[in-house]
Amino acid sequence: MTSPFDGLEPKLLFSYFEKLTQIPRCSKNEAGVIEYLLGLAKEKGLEADRDQAGNVVIRLPASPGKESAPTVILQGHMDMVGEKDSDSPHDFAKDPIPVKREGEHLTAEGTTLGADNGVGLAAALALIDDSDAVHGPLELLFTVDEETGLTGAQAISADFLQGRTLLNLDSEEEGAIYVGCAGGADTHITLPLKRSGRDGERLGVKVSGLKGGHSGLDINTGRANAVKVLALFLDRLRARTGLGLVNIAGGDKHNAIPREATAEIVLDSGGRAAADEVLARFRQDLQACYGKSDPDIVVELGAGGGDTPVLDQPSRDRLLDLLLAAPHGVLAMSQQVAGLVETSTNLAVVRTEADAATIMESSRSSVAPALAEVQGGLFALARLAGGRPEDAGGYPGWQPNMDSAVLARAREVHRKVTGREAEIKAIHAGLECGIIGEKFGGMDMISFGPQIEWPHSPSERVHIGSVGRFYEFLKALLAELSG
Ligand SMILES: [Zn+2]
Structure with a gap:
C-alpha cells in the first residue's frame, strides 16, 4: 500500500508529521504526544523538561561554531481540534488520522488533519536531525x-x-x-429583575437566519447581531404597544456573533395589529441596514404560551435599554497595521431567569489599555442600568512592534529566499504569543507557517509545496539569527 507521505519533501519534516498524525492529540488528551516528545529527546540524547501543565521544552545545542x-x-502547540464529518467512524481518542493526498495538498478523510499545528511541530523536530541546519542554541517549546x-x-x-527571541x-x-494578536476580556452583567402579573395575548418573537461567525475574525464584516436586532424590534414595540416582556434569550458562545434570539412577550388586546405594522416596517429597515451582510434575516411574530409573569415596567426598561446601549462591533482600527481591527466587542449572550438577566460581552484588543477601557465602559453601563458587572476572565494580546529586531531580519531573509516582500500582519484573535510575551519581558516574537486552509474543520488541508518553502525560510532565518 502506498502512503500519502511517499516521496514528500522535506523528508525529515514529513516523517515527523506522519508520526504525529498517528498519535491521538486532541486538546486535553495530549499524554501520548508528551510521552513521544520526551522519548524522542531521550533517544537523541537531548535535554528536555516538562512542566505541570504538560508543556515540553527540548533543548537543542547550537551547531558547531554557533x-x-x-x-x-x-x-x-501539540494539541489539535478534533472535528469530523457526521458519518465519519473516526475515534479521535485512539485512531491515527486518516491522511490522504489530494493533488497539491495533504488532507484527511472526514476529519481534521492536525496540520494546525502538527506541521509547525514537525519543522522544529526536523531540525534535530537536519545536518544542513545552522543555528544557535534552540529551545523547542511545545505547549498543550x-x-x-x-x-x-x-x-x-x-x-x-x-531565550528572548521566539x-x-x-x-x-x-x-x-x-x-x-488581540487580547480578550469577557464581562458578565447581572441585572436584577422584578415581575408582576398581567393579562394579554402571549406571543413569541424569533430572530434567525443571520450569518454570525467568529467574534474576532468576522467582526469587521459588519454582520448583524441577533440580540441587537431583537432589542431594536422590542424597542419599537415598546413605543407603539405598551409591550409586556417575559423573557429574552440569544447567543450561546462568547466567541461567536449571535445568530438567533427569541423573546416571549405579552400584548394588550388590539396590540397585535399594531405589532404587525411595526414588524412590516422593521423588516424593510433591516434590509436597508443588513441587506448585504445578512440578506436572509427573518423576524417572526408567532403564537406564544406559558404563564411566566411579565417583567414590571422598570425592569423591562432597564433590560431593553441596556441591550440597546450595549456596544457591539468594531470600536477601533489599528494605527500600526493597516486594515487590522484593533479593538472590538461582541454582545455575545443574553438570558433571563426568574429574577435576573445575565448578559455577556466578549471584547478584544491588541492594545491592552484599549481593552481595559472597553471593559471599563461596560462596567459603567452596567452600573447605570442598576446591574452588577463582573470581569469573567481573559488573556493578554500581543501589540505589534514594528521596530522588532527579529522582524527586520525575517523580512530581509524572506526577501532573499523568496524574492518577495513578506506581508506583515496581525490577527484579531488570540495567539499564544500574547500570553508568552506578557510573562517574559522583552521577548521578541514573530509568527509564520505554511499554507493551511480551513483549520478546525474536516476540510482542513495543507499545501505540500508551501511546507517545503516554510522550512527553507525557517532554516535561513535561524542561520541569519545565529550569525
Ligand atoms: Zn493552531
Whole structure:
C-alpha cells in the first residue's frame, strides 16, 4: 500500500508529521504526544523538561561554531481540534488520522488533519536531525491545550525558557509574518429583575437566519447581531404597544456573533395589529441596514404560551435599554497595521431567569489599555442600568512592534529566499504569543507557517509545496539569527 507521505519533501519534516498524525492529540488528551516528545529527546540524547501543565521544552545545542549565538525559541502547540464529518467512524481518542493526498495538498478523510499545528511541530523536530541546519542554541517549546483556551501557555513558568527571541510556527498563511494578536476580556452583567402579573395575548418573537461567525475574525464584516436586532424590534414595540416582556434569550458562545434570539412577550388586546405594522416596517429597515451582510434575516411574530409573569415596567426598561446601549462591533482600527481591527466587542449572550438577566460581552484588543477601557465602559453601563458587572476572565494580546529586531531580519531573509516582500500582519484573535510575551519581558516574537486552509474543520488541508518553502525560510532565518 502506498502512503500519502511517499516521496514528500522535506523528508525529515514529513516523517515527523506522519508520526504525529498517528498519535491521538486532541486538546486535553495530549499524554501520548508528551510521552513521544520526551522519548524522542531521550533517544537523541537531548535535554528536555516538562512542566505541570504538560508543556515540553527540548533543548537543542547550537551547531558547531554557533555556541555563543543567542538562544532562539521555536514554539508550537501539540494539541489539535478534533472535528469530523457526521458519518465519519473516526475515534479521535485512539485512531491515527486518516491522511490522504489530494493533488497539491495533504488532507484527511472526514476529519481534521492536525496540520494546525502538527506541521509547525514537525519543522522544529526536523531540525534535530537536519545536518544542513545552522543555528544557535534552540529551545523547542511545545505547549498543550492551545485550542480550548490557551491554558498551556498560561501555565508556563518564568524559569522554563532562557531565550528572548521566539518564532511561533502556528500561523497559516504562506508569505505572511504575523506580529500581533488581540487580547480578550469577557464581562458578565447581572441585572436584577422584578415581575408582576398581567393579562394579554402571549406571543413569541424569533430572530434567525443571520450569518454570525467568529467574534474576532468576522467582526469587521459588519454582520448583524441577533440580540441587537431583537432589542431594536422590542424597542419599537415598546413605543407603539405598551409591550409586556417575559423573557429574552440569544447567543450561546462568547466567541461567536449571535445568530438567533427569541423573546416571549405579552400584548394588550388590539396590540397585535399594531405589532404587525411595526414588524412590516422593521423588516424593510433591516434590509436597508443588513441587506448585504445578512440578506436572509427573518423576524417572526408567532403564537406564544406559558404563564411566566411579565417583567414590571422598570425592569423591562432597564433590560431593553441596556441591550440597546450595549456596544457591539468594531470600536477601533489599528494605527500600526493597516486594515487590522484593533479593538472590538461582541454582545455575545443574553438570558433571563426568574429574577435576573445575565448578559455577556466578549471584547478584544491588541492594545491592552484599549481593552481595559472597553471593559471599563461596560462596567459603567452596567452600573447605570442598576446591574452588577463582573470581569469573567481573559488573556493578554500581543501589540505589534514594528521596530522588532527579529522582524527586520525575517523580512530581509524572506526577501532573499523568496524574492518577495513578506506581508506583515496581525490577527484579531488570540495567539499564544500574547500570553508568552506578557510573562517574559522583552521577548521578541514573530509568527509564520505554511499554507493551511480551513483549520478546525474536516476540510482542513495543507499545501505540500508551501511546507517545503516554510522550512527553507525557517532554516535561513535561524542561520541569519545565529550569525
Ligand atoms: Zn493552531
